[in-house]
Amino acid sequence: MDRESLINKYNVPVPRYTSYPTVPFWGNERPDVKQWLKVVKRTFDESNEAKGISVYVHLPYCERLCTYCACTKVITRNHGVEEQYIDAVLQEWQIYLNTFKEQPILRELHLGGGTPTFFSPENLKRLINGIKENAKLHPEHEFSFEGHPNNTTRDHLQALYDVGFRRVSYGVQDFDPEVQRVINRKQSFETVKEVTIAAREIGYHSVNFDLIYGLPKQELSSINDTFEKVSELKPDRIAYYSYAHVPWKTKGQRMFTDADIPDSAEKRELYELGKEKLAELGYDDVGMDHFSLPHDELFIAREANRLHRNFMGYNTSHTELLIGLGASSISDAKYAYSQNPKEINLYEKACAKGELDLVKGYFLTDEDLIVKQAILDITCRRELSFEGELKKYLPTGIKAELQVMHDEGIIVLTDDKLVVTDLGMIFLRNIAKPFDNKLRYSKSGEGNMFSKAI
Incomplete structure (x- = not known):
């Protein structure tokens, strides 16, 4: 064949x-919080000293709606929400610290969204310092964040570098102006170039671009043009994702019609062209839409059989315990999973009382x-x-x-x-x-x- x-x-x-x-098979019963924390403690005791732990923080706010996005987010220009949300995240973190009984060793920390750089550099530093305050750093720790090119400033990059971040992932998606118009994410090549250069000048050792194929109005010419521009910047990693059209899950995707979306044959051509360009530029297929240059740690980890996969995607640190902080975050404690409520008011209310409000979970x-x-x-x-x-x-x-x-x-x-x-x-x-x-x-x-x- x-x-x-x-x-x-x-x-x-x-x-x-x-x-x-996978999440659809977890069922709809709320997990027992005491039972969940017992599993967390067990996993922590078994693995913290040997491997450390991972922490994912979901920062859900965005100033503008990107219509292709199916992530949990809140659209607002009110930056007054920042401090209260960070307070809640640190209150949730304290619940886990109380459960651990001893200092966790941070191996991996990732800020996802939403738009993490919606938050001011000062507030991001307060968040990270609050997490690090009662933790040790693993000698090979890796801190990373997702940056929106339009609002990731040099101050953001410097502030996060100062507290230990060395990897940044920029949501590029496509450089074609018409595609950007339809998905409501207008960002110029010059803007992406500026933040990429800034990250490297400051000292970040890995820059990732997220690219998507199958977007509305996308054509072979736009994929070709996008990769020509990408070749000039040569990010260390590229995630080349398939656009997932799920309008029954996210209202934003109802702002364009099926007629705007490449059909199956056209989407395959977009994929094949992207794969061809990635190979020409020297990127190796790490797996499941992830590509990296041979010098990048993701490729090195794959070659050394150290690659791992969890809710943060592929990563280089095989920790057994992933604590998800923030509204909608999912945690993985090896023997069980849990998820926080997506509604920010419910999440903040529980954290203010020093409680976890778990809406979904599964014990393996x-x-x-x-x-x-x-x-x-x-x-x-x-x-x-x-x-x-x-x-x-x-x-x-x-x-x-x-x-x-x-x-x-x-x-x-x-x-x-x-x-x-x-x-x-x-x-x-x-x-x-x-x-x-x-x-x-x-x-x-x-x-x-x-x-x-x-």
């Missing part, structure tokens, strides 16, 4: 596997833990051994499904393991899917739960 036929076959709704089980079974590791092995290490406990949880008929993938050239299958081929890198989600027992035995199927693979 040729490459185009494979793309046609495997371009179906499938999870992104930032967790297993022994089977879940085995399958979770199997999917991580596929998506992070490109291979999976069938030996050990995994054998008992392999569904009937899976070897036949995998044999088809072997015959198609996307994996190499032997009696005791599978290895993902270079061709198979664009099908990682599809290769992981047969091991997803929750999805396999679900009566609802994929439906509208997940975006298409490509």
